[in-house]
Amino acid sequence: MKQMSRILVLDGSAAGDAAFGLAACVQQTDGGDFQPISCQQAPGKQAAEGIGLLAAQALKDAGWQAGSPFQPELVAVVVGPGSFTGLRASCATAAGYALGLDVPVVGVTRGEALCPVLDAECTQQENEALQGWMVVTAARRGRVFVETKAGTQAVALDAWQFPAGRWLVAGDAANVVASPDCVLSSTNIPDPAQIAAAACARLRGELPPRDALPLYVDPPEAKLPAAGLRSAPV
Template structure:
């Protein structure tokens, strides 16, 4: 058992959860793609207060590292790293795809996490059936240049509807799952596996699949 506080703000929402093994002690979530930096600290404080625990009781602090939005990722990671440093516990990274896949039941299907990069492409993480260890690092692909799945596949992530439809149109076995946004609860479960050595280590550092979009001032 490991007591883990997990934070997520990778996509259009943010969440915090306190998880002890299979038990969710407390959780908070909010929708929207703005204001993560202001929302997350009170969420973290609220879940600890609800469980009646101090931060010093934690075994680790986890955060979703990406792929995702630059501002949200930085907000979650800064808070996670600050808390972990303050209590002398490890800060553990969880990818967006891992958190999305961990929210689904294990089965005979592979899981593809498809995140919309808002530039006409998707950031794809692929997991073989029954595993939370990705086949490789996240990759950026065009919707028209998707790899061919080796197994029936379940699609997760905010770009999942478009990708599932495109694969189905090719006659492939593609199931659209309900896992569209990562959750701190699922991230905590992945972090517990990482802490136990069941998954390779991952630092709590932002995972950028491609450079953040930058707009010149008008």
């Protein structure tokens, strides 16, 4: 498979007070390394919702804008877990760029992007007998998202019990669930190079297939009225 040398990375997954929008242009070298050559990041939910503006500026800064002889060959987007609105905006923007450029779009989770560095940290903790790693992401209403290699769940902090054994705990809400039996990681959120690397690994078949669609962990908050929907207008 052709090496994807130019990768547009989008991340609007962060939720709550940790929300931000990120767009970056990442160059894959002949040696296989991933080097960001431009990056636009802004805090707040509005930045995640308007991630298209960040993407346009990142592309311009990299010289990959429309009309340039150099264009992205792959679009990588973080699909979750995280903000409902931020995920919709970033995934829709990623799909739009991929369609316009006629290039693949690949989705990755936060845990998938951080997996190599967390696996390495677990290996270094030889005397800790770790069960594995978990990435804990801020959510709303007294909850967090917990992602492990087995999957992702949303948990209420006042009802969740830390799993048995010793775990390496990473993520922007790691301190919230810290226990005496865990090992806290300094790893927080995936950077553009890590996201790009995970997307290329998925494209090569080294990660199981995953659509570039929002990973919604929670059930929809909106419910149908008890009496059902109104009939269609005549």
